[in-house]
Amino acid sequence: MHHHHHHDDDLASDRIGIAFALNVSFTIIEFIGGVLTNSTAIMADAVHDLGDSLSIGLAWLLNKLSARESNNRFTYGYRRFSLLGALINGFILLLGSGWILSEAIPKLSNPEMPVVEGMLGLSLLGIAVNGFAAWKLSAGKTMNERMLNWHLLEDALGWAAVLLVSIILMFVDWPILDPLLSIVFTLFILFNVGKTLWKTTLLFLQAVPDANMANRVGELLRADTEVTEVHHLHLWSLDGEEHVLSAHLVLAKTLGPAEQLALKRRMAQQLSVFEFAHTTLELELPEEICRDRDEAAEVE
Template sequence: MNHSHPHTHSATCSHTHSHEGNGHGHDHHHEGPHVHPVVKNLTLALLLNLSFTIIEFIGGLATNSVAILSDAVHDLGDSIAIAVAMWLEKHSLKGRTPSYTYGNRRFSPFAATITSVILVAGSVFIISEAIPRFWHPEPVSTGGMMWLAILGLIFNGAAALKLSKGSDSLNQKAVMLHLLEDVLGWVAVLAGSIIMHYTQWYWIDPLLSLAVAVFILYNAVRNLRSSFRIFMQATPKNIHPGQVEEALLQIPDVIAVHDLHLWTMDGSYIIFSGHLVVADTSGMQEAARVRREAIALLQSQGIQHATLQVETSDEHCGLERC
């Protein structure tokens, strides 16, 4: 049996090299990753969020606003979630080891799961606090709320804008949802405080809080589903196995494809494995050509790491269900 194992993977450098011999071929492709900017972005978000949390506690006590104090507690939870996400993201930077041959890329979706769970819990808490206030609205210090809302928009808006760019990391997206909740929350506080200042319609505050919480809850659940798909090694949504198989079958001398698997480590690093069946008359040089063409094709499909086994039609792969 002729086995070929080409590999492509991402790293901090960019180069390609290959080895041919003994029926095995290894192709490595390295591209600059997105992980280092993620850590920097999370650090900035943590500093901004934690600084404003302190301001919120002081402002909430000064204005005697339970709503502001609730936001302060919520932002404190955000800060803890961001700190956990940052710690786990740093671990995801470490390379492969004998114990973790794929490295620690799964730390990123694991951190995203923890952050999303905290986000769901926070949203449920906000909803539970907002609903009773429809029947028992409480007067608030609207002037103090306006100033705190403006500060909140500046702090949380800057952090959310930073995290919204430059990465496909699920971890960073989950943290960005935290900050987006804060930004939308402060928009609601600012609008509500202005209206309440002139109308005394204090039921507006829980109404806006409820709308924001439901929106964030919906997005957090979607993020949890994405993390769940990664841990279950589901096929990435942007790649269709049938289309990949059809493309591989277009390579000359490839007569069948089986045992095809596609999964992702962290939402952006995509892995492929499969068996290519070639004609019985194909020699070593033809098998090497097929392997090279297959690797180039898979790279064009956005697949960073591929393992291929090339075999002839009269060979059996050794698996009961290929």
């Protein structure tokens, strides 16, 4: 399992690294293309992609940091740094999308006709570059990669809008289509990023990653005949992918060392289906007063 997680970390880092290299290279091309085509829409997207590049670079660094081993300061390791990267990128994306809307909405009343042929060529390249990068990150499971995937998907959809507009503008004089479609796609991305950002925020605040999982774990622990009560059941996530469980189990009767070992092994086998990164179960004797009892949160 330890080797498996290191392998996943390396793959995630590679995927983010590829996305970063592609985004930086294309951002430079965008700035040049924006000047040559006299397209404010392309220049706006270039600025947005520059912000994307910075956020992807930050995500890359944080993802590498998250793979470091645990130590005396970070006893659970650094995996939550990946979650921090997802939060930062989510807010950057919200700000970037707001900026795009502030640029696109005024153009509805005063649209400008760009160099259509240049828009067409850049849009095809933009779809290819961002689409490939989004496809690479789509295999990722961490919240960090999911948030970055929305970054790239937003760019790919934006370039699809530019492609559609450039084709239409070759035949009709409707420059208003450019800001109109940009607004539609940006609102679509904002809606989806908002949901992902809310989920990431809850995980960062150590909310239960899956309510159904928490219920199943509680039922499983109480189902054992040696257990009469379960309290202090805590379930949270390190990065949206690796979860942590701790619980206090009140025994029906005093068990000897061999019986306690058998119970622990039985619990470990039953909980293995959840693939928790860390599991802590404290066994309490029937007459024992829980030292944390006053603050215990009962899980019914």
